[in-house]
Amino acid sequence: MASPxxxxxxxxxxxxxxxxxxxxxxxxxxxxxxxxxxxxTFFFLFAHVLDTxxxxxxxxxxxxxxxxxxxxxxxxxxVGLVGAVxxxxxxxxxxxxxxxxxxxxxxxxxxxxxxxxxxxxxMLPGAYFMLERNIxxxxxxxx
Amino acid sequence: xxxxLNADLAPVQHTGxxxxxxxxxxxxxxxxxxxxxxLDDAPHMESYRxxxxxxxxxxxxxxxxxxxxxxxxxxxxxxxxxxxxSDAMRINGRNxxxxxxxxxxxxxxxxxxxxxxxxxGLPLEKDLxxxxxxxxxxxxxxxxxxxxxxxEPDREWVQSIEDRERFDDTTKCIMCxxxxxxxxxxxxxxxxxxxxxxxAAHRFIFDSRDxxxxxxxxxxxxxxxxxxxxxxxxxxxxxxxxxxxxKAIQEVKRALMxxxx
Ligand code: HEM
Ligand code: SF4
Ligand code: SF4
Ligand code: FES
Numbered sequence: 241m242a243s244p245x246x247x248x249x250x251x252x253x254x255x256x257x258x259x260x261x262x263x264x265x266x267x268x269x270x271x272x273x274x275x276x277x278x279x280x281t282f283f284f285l286f287a288h289v290l291d292t293x294x295x296x297x298x299x300x301x302x303x304x305x306x307x308x309x310x311x312x313x314x315x316x317x318x319v320g321l322v323g324a325v326x327x328x329x330x331x332x333x334x335x336x337x338x339x340x341x342x343x344x345x346x347x348x349x350x351x352x353x354x355x356x357x358x359x360x361x362x363m364l365p366g367a368y369f370m371l372e373r374n375i376x377x378x379x380x381x382x383x
Numbered sequence: 384x385x386x387x388l389n390a391d392l393a394p395v396q397h398t399g400x401x402x403x404x405x406x407x408x409x410x411x412x413x414x415x416x417x418x419x420x421x422l423d424d425a426p427h428m429e430s431y432r433x434x435x436x437x438x439x440x441x442x443x444x445x446x447x448x449x450x451x452x453x454x455x456x457x458x459x460x461x462x463x464x465x466x467x468x469s470d471a472m473r474i475n476g477r478n479x480x481x482x483x484x485x486x487x488x489x490x491x492x493x494x495x496x497x498x499x500x501x502x503x504g505l506p507l508e509k510d511l512x513x514x515x516x517x518x519x520x521x522x523x524x525x526x527x528x529x530x531x532x533x534x535e536p537d538r539e540w541v542q543s544i545e546d547r548e549r550f551d552d553t554t555k556c557i558m559c560x561x562x563x564x565x566x567x568x569x570x571x572x573x574x575x576x577x578x579x580x581x582x583a584a585h586r587f588i589f590d591s592r593d594x595x596x597x598x599x600x601x602x603x604x605x606x607x608x609x610x611x612x613x614x615x616x617x618x619x620x621x622x623x624x625x626x627x628x629x630k631a632i633q634e635v636k637r638a639l640m641x642x643x644x
Contacts, residue, residue, distance in 0.1 A: 260416070260473075260500055260503075261476060262473070262476060262477070262478075262503060262565065262567075262617070263475070263476030263477050264477075264565070264567070264615065264617045264620070265616065265617070265620045266616075267614070267615045267616030267617065267619075267620070267629075268567060268615045268616070268617050270615075271567070271613050271614070271615040335614060338614050338629075338633065339614070339633060339636065339637075340637070342634075342637075344633070345614075345616075345619075345627060345629045345630035345633055346627070346630065348614070348616060348629075
């Protein structure tokens with residue numbers, strides 16, 4: 241007699257177990273970040289084309305929309321946008337070097353750390369100057 | 384010390400008395416993904432607490448579980464020495480050969496847990512066994528053999544050391560699928576040929592004696608070919624033979640772009 245068996249009601253192949261993540265190395269996460277920043281930038285540009293197009297429809301409502309951008313929260317988003325575009329651009333250059341420079345694949349990791357360092361060096365003063373006005377405004381400094 | 388099984392309902396089949404625990408053994412917890420197609424709807428994790436020597440391979444842990452705790456555990460292995468390419472599996476989240484990772488590579492005084500799952504992206508059959516056919520189909524599709532036209536040479540076919548060097552790295556492949564099943568593109572686009580097939584193609588495209596480079600490049604330039612690669616380097620990190628997989632893929636991409644081999 242055969243051993244007891246139960247036919248799986250669903251049949252076919254099992255769905256994969258949830259939460260079994262592949263622990264890729266730097267290269268995988270740099271690509272994940274590249275795709276996320278690329279898609280974010282795309283959505284920003286999409287919205288930006290819309291709000292800029294508004295000026296041709298009605299300059300008054302254009303002014304009104306732009307006025308809503310002048311608050312600390314949008315200011316933070318702007319810093320995020322600069323950070324995302326900057327990462328995407330730097331890493332894009334790294335990917336092109338991997339593509340066209342024969343030693344690129346060998347040095348991909350070092351190139352990634354290099355762009356991360358450059359990104360931090362640019363973002364520190366960049367974020368400071370972008371946020372300066374709002375920080376002084378909120379915490380009630382001199383001006 | 385006895386081995387204990389932390390799952391209540393698992394079909395326990397003691398195959399024999401437990402072997403003596405050797406000196407210097409430590410207790411480790413193996414979290415193993417189990418799946419029995421005849422009983423389970425979906426894979427689940429089970430934990431086993433077993434003794435292991437720091438110098439044991441992960442494969443030894445699987446043998447211990449299969450031989451002394453649950454004989455129904457299914458996994459592939461053959462050589463146990465990193466040559467046959469049978470036992471690719473996800474060990475602590477990364478594709479490795481069970482026979483090439485040692486317990487001491489993963490276990491520290493603080494952390495004695497090891498997680499073992501099947502490789503991703505291929506249909507799961509049972510426990511750690513996946514259906515490798517799609518992987519081999521992709522391998523076959525790139526003509527992974529020497530192709531020559533015209534008459535056979537009547538003496539030795541000489542190849543310079545420099546010409547041999549060009550594809551030396553890609554001759555080392557053991558077709559274990561560690562690379563292909565570590566590739567995020569392969570998981571989502573099942574038609575992508577995957578890095579292992581490109582490694583096999585590279586082996587012949589850059590062989591000065593071979594005459595079918597154009598055909599292989601044609602196959603690899605279509606929608607399922609090399610352009611799918613997003614240079615995430617998972618494959619290179621996973622290869623147990625240390626093959627620079629992404630570099631080989633980039634060489635094929637450049638050969639296609641510049642039509643130069
Ligand atoms: C600043 C200049 C830019 C550079 C140097 C750049 C570079 C690149 C490169 C080289 C890739 C290919 C990635 C790969 O092969 O995996 C890429 C992908 C991509 N880019 Fe950009 N890009 C730039 C701007 C943008 C902008 C403005 C957008 C949004 C409209 C964008 C959206 C994307 C998206 C969605 C991808 C796909 C990501 C993926 O394949 O995973 N990029 N970029
Ligand atoms: S480098 Fe290309 S082939 Fe290798 S894992 Fe990444 S996307 Fe896949
Ligand atoms: S290239 Fe490396 S990881 Fe890929 S199948 Fe060959 S030996 Fe395995
Ligand atoms: S069992 Fe042969 S490679 Fe691991």
